[in-house]
Amino acid sequence: MTDQYAADLDKMVAVAVNALEDIKGKDITVLDTSAQTSLFSRMIIASGDSTRQVKALANNVAVDLKEAGFEILSSEGLDSSEWALVDAGDLVVHVMQPAVRDxxxxxxxxxGEKPSFHTGAAKPWHAAD
Structure with a gap:
């Protein structure tokens, strides 16, 4: 990995994380996937409390990455907004409602590791059986 590529990737991740934080994304996790696949190098996973927030989070990521000069290859799931995905090539961002994420x-x-929600307590949500 060249220094310029690493710097661009770090900038891309920082822009996406900031975009998620701006709209109050929760439990933001960044994973280095370069050892598992050559398709993308980083994955960000975040939660939104409602379909409206999931859609807003994914849209904000796409807009901010584009404004920073990065290409958005595709966005998926914005219709149902329980799980939205933004594909920016070397970075894939998943935004999900908590039950879907679980x-x-x-x-x-x-x-990666699951985020720690409440140490010593049950998670605030769980998947339906």
Missing amino acids: YYDIEALWG
């Missing part, structure tokens, strides 16, 4: 548990699939 059910699919993509952090575990990609080797």
Whole structure:
């Protein structure tokens, strides 16, 4: 990985995380996926409390990345907004409602750790059985 590529990737991640924080995204997790796939280098997973917030979070990420000069390859899931995805090439951003995030548990699939919600207490939400 070249120094310029690493700097651009770090900037892309920072822009996306800031965009999520601006709209009060929760439990933001950044995963380095470069060892698992050559399709993208980083994945960000965040939660939104409602379909409206999930849509707003994904849209804000796409707009901010584009304004920073990064190309958005596609955005998916903005219609139902329980799970939205922004594909920016080397960065993929997933924004989900908490129950959907819990059910699919993509952090575990990609080797990351689940965020710690309440130490010593049950999670505030769980997937339906």
